[in-house]
Amino acid sequence: MKILNDLTLDELKILMESLGEKSFRAGQIFRALSLGKSISEITELSLPLRQKLTEIYVDTPVKLIKKLVSKDGTEKYLLALYDGNVVEGVYMKNRYGNTECLSTQVGCRMGCKFCASTIGGLVRNLTAGEMYATVCLINKINGGTLDKRAVTNIVLMGSGEPFDNYDETVKFLRLVSCKDGLNVSLRNISLSTCGLVPEMIKFAEEGLPVNLTVSLHQPFNDKRKHLMPIAKAYSIEQILSACDNYFNKTGRRYIFEYSLVKGENDDRQSADELIKILKGKPCHVNIIRLNEVKENGLKATTEKEAYAFASYLENAGLSATVRRLNGADIDGACGQLRRSYLDN
Numbered sequence: 369m370k371i372l373n374d375l376t377l378d379e380l381k382i383l384m385e386s387l388g389e390k391s392f393r394a395g396q397i398f399r400a401l402s403l404g405k406s407i408s409e410i411t412e413l414s415l416p417l418r419q420k421l422t423e424i425y426v427d428t429p430v431k432l433i434k435k436l437v438s439k440d441g442t443e444k445y446l447l448a449l450y451d452g453n454v455v456e457g458v459y460m461k462n463r464y465g466n467t468e469c470l471s472t473q474v475g476c477r478m479g480c481k482f483c484a485s486t487i488g489g490l491v492r493n494l495t496a497g498e499m500y501a502t503v504c505l506i507n508k509i510n511g512g513t514l515d516k517r518a519v520t521n522i523v524l525m526g527s528g529e530p531f532d533n534y535d536e537t538v539k540f541l542r543l544v545s546c547k548d549g550l551n552v553s554l555r556n557i558s559l560s561t562c563g564l565v566p567e568m569i570k571f572a573e574e575g576l577p578v579n580l581t582v583s584l585h586q587p588f589n590d591k592r593k594h595l596m597p598i599a600k601a602y603s604i605e606q607i608l609s610a611c612d613n614y615f616n617k618t619g620r621r622y623i624f625e626y627s628l629v630k631g632e633n634d635d636r637q638s639a640d641e642l643i644k645i646l647k648g649k650p651c652h653v654n655i656i657r658l659n660e661v662k663e664n665g666l667k668a669t670t671e672k673e674a675y676a677f678a679s680y681l682e683n684a685g686l687s688a689t690v691r692r693l694n695g696a697d698i699d700g701a702c703g704q705l706r707r708s709y710l711d712n
C-alpha cells in the first residue's frame with residue numbers, strides 16, 4: 369500500500385488529473401490530510417473517489433495507541449504505523465509555543481551507547497508522509513487546525529537519525545512548511561544529527577533554514593568513538609567544518625547537544641576542551657542531563673553538577689544552557705516508551 373500523505377500538493381494535482389478529477393480536489397485533499405483526517409473522512413470528495421483512493425493508499429497511516437501525561441505537563445504518544453510498527457512522539461507546552469518531538473525512523477542503527485532508540489537496531493525508515501501525518505495527528509489531538517496550530521515548533525529528536533533517512537526527511541520539511549498545509553515555519557524546526565558530515569554539507573544547499581543541532585557529547589575524538597560509533601567515520605574537526613559551512617550558507621547559528629554522562633564526559637578536562645574547540649564559533653551548547661536507560665547502566669550527572677558545567681562554559685565565553693528534563697517520569701528519553709511497549 370502507498371501513503372497519500374507522501375504526496376506534495378503538486379503531486380496530488382497530477383494524481384487527480386490521472387484519475388480524471390478537477391485539480392482543485394488536490395487542495396481539498398492536502399488540507400484535509402493536514403487537519404489529520406483519514407481518506408475516508410474527507411467528505412468533500414465523492415464516495416467513489418474516496419473508495420478509489422483507499423484501494424491504492426492507506427486510509428489512516430498513523431494511529432494513536434496510547435497517551436501518557438507527565439507531572440510536568442509533557443505528553444508522550446505511542447503511535448502505530450499502518451504496518452504495525454510503533455513509534456513515539458512527544459508534545460511539550462512552552463511559553464513561546466508548543467513543540468512536538470518527532471521520530472524519523474523505527475529504531476536506529478547509529479548505536480549511541482546511552483540511547484534507547486538504537487537498542488534493537490533499525491527496523492525501517494519513516495516516509496515523509498508518515499512524519500507529516502504524525503505532526504498532523506498530534507496537532508489534531510491537541511485541538512489544532514490550520515489557522516490555529518497546536519504544534520508550532522518541531523524538533524527532529526525522536527527515534528532515528530534524520531540524515532540516515534535524508535530524502536524523506538527533506539521532503540517532510542517541505543511538506544510541513546507548505547503554505548497550504550500546516551505551514552510550520554522552518555525557523556521553528558530543529559533537526560538533530562549525530563554528525564553525518566556528507567549529509568550536513570548536502571543539507572546546507574537545500575534552502576531549508578532550520579536550526580541545525582549536532583549531538584556532540586564528547587570533545588575528544590577517541591573518547592567520542594566510545595560513546596558514539598559514528599565518530600569512527602567522521603572526526604570532530606570535520607563536524608565543526610560542516611557546521612561552519614552551514615552557518616556561511618544559511619546565516620543560522622548552530623547548536624551542540626551535550627548529554628552529561630557521569631564519569632564519561634562531565635569532567636573539567638572535557639569542559640576545557642569544549643571551550644578550546646568551540647570558543648568564538650556562532651554556536652550554542654545545550655547541556656542535557658542523561659535520561660537513564662536501564663539497558664545500558666550509564667548514570668546521569670546531578671542537576672547541580674550540570675548547572676556548574678554550564679556555568680563553567682559560560683564563564684569562559686561560550687553560550688550554554690541546561691535543558692529542562694521533560695517527562696522523565698513517562699519514559700521521556702528517545703525510544704524508551706517504545707522499548708517498554710515492546711518489552712511488554
Ligand code: SAH
Nearest residue numbers: 483525528529560561562583625627658659
Ligand atoms: N539521531 C539524532 C536525534 C537523536 S535524539 C541525533 O543523534 O542527534 C536527540 C538527542 O538526545 C541527541 O542529542 C541524543 O544524543 C540525545 N539522547 C539520546 N538518548 C539520550 C538519553 N538517554 N539521555 C540524554 N540524551 C539522550
